[in-house]
Amino acid sequence: MSKKIITSLLAISVASFVYAGGFNTQADKDRKALQEYMEKKFASVKNASTFFPYSTKEELEKNFKWGLKGADFNLGSYAYNKGGKAQRDDMMEMPPFEDNIDAGKELYEKKFANGKSFKDCFPDPAIRGDYPKFDKEVVTLASDINKCLKDNGEKPWKVTKGKMTDLQAYFANASKEKGKKINIKIDSKEAAEAYERGKKEYYTQRGYLQLSCANCHVQGAGKRVRNEYLSPLFGAVTHFPVYRMKWQGLGTLERRIKGCEKNQGENPHKPGSKWQNEMIYFMSYMSNGLPVDGPDIRK
Amino acid sequence: MKLLKITTAILLSLSLANASLSEDATKLDVKKVCDVKANGLDKVLGVAKKYNPEAIKLGVEFKRLGIKNREYIKAVEEAIKSKSKDTVIKYKKKGKEKTKKFPTDFATWRACTFAVRALQLHEEGKKTWRLAVPGDGFKY
Numbered sequence: 446m447s448k449k450i451i452t453s454l455l456a457i458s459v460a461s462f463v464y465a466g467g468f469n470t471q472a473d474k475d476r477k478a479l480q481e482y483m484e485k486k487f488a489s490v491k492n493a494s495t496f497f498p499y500s501t502k503e504e505l506e507k508n509f510k511w512g513l514k515g516a517d518f519n520l521g522s523y524a525y526n527k528g529g530k531a532q533r534d535d536m537m538e539m540p541p542f543e544d545n546i547d548a549g550k551e552l553y554e555k556k557f558a559n560g561k562s563f564k565d566c567f568p569d570p571a572i573r574g575d576y577p578k579f580d581k582e583v584v585t586l587a588s589d590i591n592k593c594l595k596d597n598g599e600k601p602w603k604v605t606k607g608k609m610t611d612l613q614a615y616f617a618n619a620s621k622e623k624g625k626k627i628n629i630k631i632d633s634k635e636a637a638e639a640y641e642r643g644k645k646e647y648y649t650q651r652g653y654l655q656l657s658c659a660n661c662h663v664q665g666a667g668k669r670v671r672n673e674y675l676s677p678l679f680g681a682v683t684h685f686p687v688y689r690m691k692w693q694g695l696g697t698l699e700r701r702i703k704g705c706e707k708n709q710g711e712n713p714h715k716p717g718s719k720w721q722n723e724m725i726y727f728m729s730y731m732s733n734g735l736p737v738d739g740p741d742i743r744k
Numbered sequence: 745m746k747l748l749k750i751t752t753a754i755l756l757s758l759s760l761a762n763a764s765l766s767e768d769a770t771k772l773d774v775k776k777v778c779d780v781k782a783n784g785l786d787k788v789l790g791v792a793k794k795y796n797p798e799a800i801k802l803g804v805e806f807k808r809l810g811i812k813n814r815e816y817i818k819a820v821e822e823a824i825k826s827k828s829k830d831t832v833i834k835y836k837k838k839g840k841e842k843t844k845k846f847p848t849d850f851a852t853w854r855a856c857t858f859a860v861r862a863l864q865l866h867e868e869g870k871k872t873w874r875l876a877v878p879g880d881g882f883k884y
Contacts, residue, residue: 475879475880478878478879478880481878485884648874648876649872650868650869650872653808659876707807710806710807711805712813720803
């Protein structure tokens with residue numbers, strides 16, 4: 446009898462383990478395939494003509510760093526773009542976002558009208574890599590910050606810039622200092638479905654220019670548009686919120702996606718919408734395991 | 745129970761109507777249906793007005809240089825009403841009021857092609873998106 450019970454319990458635990466592990470199986474496959482593609486693309490200048498048919502060997506040798514692996518891609522296009530990386534390194538000597546981190550720390554500690562603060566919602570500020578989460582729907586860091594504000598009787602913030610980026614900059618910096626990694630979980634059927642919807646939208650061509658996000662950031666990563674080298678999807682979220690020279694300030698990933706949609710020739714989805722959040726969920730999973738290194742600087 | 749059945753039937757027929765509108769667009773020859781010389785302004789604008797609301801609903805409406813297609817349509821409608829050869833589009837860019845002027849023929853053609861192509865692209869995307877996914881349809 447006891448043997449039967451033990452066998453049944455064992456079967457249940459094995460089945461639940463397999464089931465629990467199953468929700469992110471496809472996402473893990475996708476992430477590994479993406480990493481493999483990027484590493485192969487930037488392995489060596491010798492086989493670069495396969496991936497960069499319009500660039501000369503001289504240009505690629507002079508401008509690119511090769512032999513990239515895993516966390517090298519955290520730097521986005523600066524992982525391979527030597528000139529861009531040099532400019533970024535110069536700016537990082539006096540990072541233009543330091544005041545934002547300080548302002549974020551103040552916001553984190555400042556009391557709401559009810560006497561509570563963000564500390565009550567987020568006791569550990571090193572949480573940047575744990576978002577988005579899934580709880581009936583995709584919960585981004587921005588949506589959880591706004592939930593905290595609303596729950597405490599405060600007005601929600603704009604999700605693209607301003608106070609939102611200051612607080613996120615503080616969270617990102619705290620995560621970086623603690624050596625945290627992007628750690629996205631897909632632990633339910635609904636979460637896997639949200640991931641798949643985000644993936645589909647990422648790879649779907651849209652707008653009058655008929656471009657998908659992947660045209661630029663998967664197949665196009667490293668290719669030149671005007672005088673810029675396009676950044677890769679692998680490692681794309683690790684450095685947000687990011688200081689962009691174009692913006693002359695910090696912005697969230699929501700803000701960047703809105704800009705990309707405009708560039709595709711489409712009326713952009715609302716920042717913080719279900720559509721955008723699911724896209725961010727997919728993009729973040731693609732960087733799973735990479736170190737959080739925001740805020741950072743990009744053009 | 746009866747109310748539930750009626751609601752379900754309405755919702756089902758509405759979703760079928762929407763699906764067919766999007767699929768319907770794939771059967772159109774954009775060059776032909778949006779040809780202003782051959783069809784006239786009213787008819788071409790009618791095509792834009794028929795398909796663009798569906799593009800908005802699906803979240804795939806086109807936008808160029810800060811102007812949404814719904815803004816082209818609205819401005820063209822006014823231009824046709826007033827028999828103006830020029831279409832003046834008022835729109836907002838980064839919170840600022842802006843205006844742009846286009847020949848009405850051109851603006852009508854654009855409104856029509858943008859409305860139809862947005863839906864065609866939406867349908868095409870359902871079949872093509874996997875071709876770009878590493879580890880799936882994308883081979884290198």
